[in-house]
Amino acid sequence: MPILAEVENAAHAADTREEQTPEVRSTAAEMPPAPPRGAAAGPLRVAMLVENMSFPRDRRVRQEAEALSAAGYRVSVVCPRGEREDRALHETVGQVRVYRYPQPWSGHGALTYALEYGWALLATAIVLAWIGVRHGLDVIHSANPPDMFFVLAAPLRLLGVRYVFDQHDLSPEMYESKFGGRGRAYQALQWLERATYRAADRVIVTNRSFAQIARTRGGLRAEAVQVVRNGPDLDHFHLGAPRPELKRGARYLALYIGVMGKQDGLDRVLEAAQHMARQRGRHDVHFALLGNGDEWEPLQRRARELGASEAFSFPGWMNDEQLMAYLSTADVCLAPDPPVRMNQLSTMIKIMEYMSCGRAIVSFDLLETRRSAGKAALYVPQDDPAQFADAILQLLDDPARRARMGAAGLERVRSELHWGRSREVLLGVYAQLVSEGAARKLAAHEAAWLRAGTRPRPLPQTDGSR
Numbered sequence: 001m002p003i004l005a006e007v008e009n010a011a012h013a014a015d016t017r018e019e020q021t022p023e024v025r026s027t028a029a030e031m032p033p034a035p036p037r038g039a040a041a042g043p044l045r046v047a048m049l050v051e052n053m054s055f056p057r058d059r060r061v062r063q064e065a066e067a068l069s070a071a072g073y074r075v076s077v078v079c080p081r082g083e084r085e086d087r088a089l090h091e092t093v094g095q096v097r098v099y100r101y102p103q104p105w106s107g108h109g110a111l112t113y114a115l116e117y118g119w120a121l122l123a124t125a126i127v128l129a130w131i132g133v134r135h136g137l138d139v140i141h142s143a144n145p146p147d148m149f150f151v152l153a154a155p156l157r158l159l160g161v162r163y164v165f166d167q168h169d170l171s172p173e174m175y176e177s178k179f180g181g182r183g184r185a186y187q188a189l190q191w192l193e194r195a196t197y198r199a200a201d202r203v204i205v206t207n208r209s210f211a212q213i214a215r216t217r218g219g220l221r222a223e224a225v226q227v228v229r230n231g232p233d234l235d236h237f238h239l240g241a242p243r244p245e246l247k248r249g250a251r252y253l254a255l256y257i258g259v260m261g262k263q264d265g266l267d268r269v270l271e272a273a274q275h276m277a278r279q280r281g282r283h284d285v286h287f288a289l290l291g292n293g294d295e296w297e298p299l300q301r302r303a304r305e306l307g308a309s310e311a312f313s314f315p316g317w318m319n320d321e322q323l324m325a326y327l328s329t330a331d332v333c334l335a336p337d338p339p340v341r342m343n344q345l346s347t348m349i350k351i352m353e354y355m356s357c358g359r360a361i362v363s364f365d366l367l368e369t370r371r372s373a374g375k376a377a378l379y380v381p382q383d384d385p386a387q388f389a390d391a392i393l394q395l396l397d398d399p400a401r402r403a404r405m406g407a408a409g410l411e412r413v414r415s416e417l418h419w420g421r422s423r424e425v426l427l428g429v430y431a432q433l434v435s436e437g438a439a440r441k442l443a444a445h446e447a448a449w450l451r452a453g454t455r456p457r458p459l460p461q462t463d464g465s466r
Contacts, residue, residue, distance in 0.1 A: 260293035355409035376409025
């Protein structure tokens, strides 16, 4: 098929470059001397599957892939191409092999979602088969949404491949927040979620609320579910020098970072800006909304309709250097996610990023946001853009309070919520998979010899020695 030929050609070229690159060779030499071993007596081989974002744009998947790679696993990532970045069909990012497929569809309704997800499943299956033949496969690690990759993982489990489900979002609740109602589509998403839970050897989730749902709605044993938080990597997130030009001539900068979908509440920010200008007479705040999504262009049109274009900038996704420039300049950070069920139960990556840079946050009062941010956020009790606007102004007019809130958030990240803690949990999950795999192999070995009526021979050692 054309996609397989394209990926194979790109992979061959990238593999050739990888063999010739001293940086890659030196990093490989620094791997642990006894990495986890796979079925072919080499380092355990992991394929990470993502559908809704490219790699390394997806920060959680990037941090997970880097952590596993540094621990000695051989990691491949399968994902769609990005719109403007991450365009190569195959490349090696650090020690991670990345395979991207073109995605001609973008879901907005039932038909386009079916086309997007159907094509993604087919493309991923083709690339995954190619990875399995070329490099081998021991673990599939799939992120959601959507909850569909169990279709690929379940049959491979019969061949000894382990399956880790990395639940980023609650797909049924996401559907409800986007489209309303709990009809047949909602019920179908619940079935897909349950099927994914049941197919997985381990489930990792972003917070306690998700873990509870996995145990109750999914019927999973407590030990099968682990919380791997969206903790920021403090090696990457630290303040630099402010860039006053990013304020576009205003006194203050209010910053949003993240996806721009209907469920993310950016329309509240537009209405809050209108309230600040018309009811409070404040024209000294510039709003920078960083990111992209289905609402990116509609939000810009709405800003023009309201005559507020000069108060807003929509620069799209930023690289890490640009992102840190905005965070270093921001006076207050925004989390306008409305208090619907999905948002109440979700941990937003942007909250952690704001906190890691010592920035005070304005947020609607959400369960998991309050659990994460604590005293670093000012919580708006109702889904009211006017109240959201007044909360922004309260913080902008009280720099001492902003500083106290920012310091509280930064301390909380450093002591409890940083990626280092999450990395330990992730590696612990994989260590369990390795030990369980070894135990199952030993049991199968003994059973085979018992059936033959002979005393079992010891298995060969797989401690990394050749």
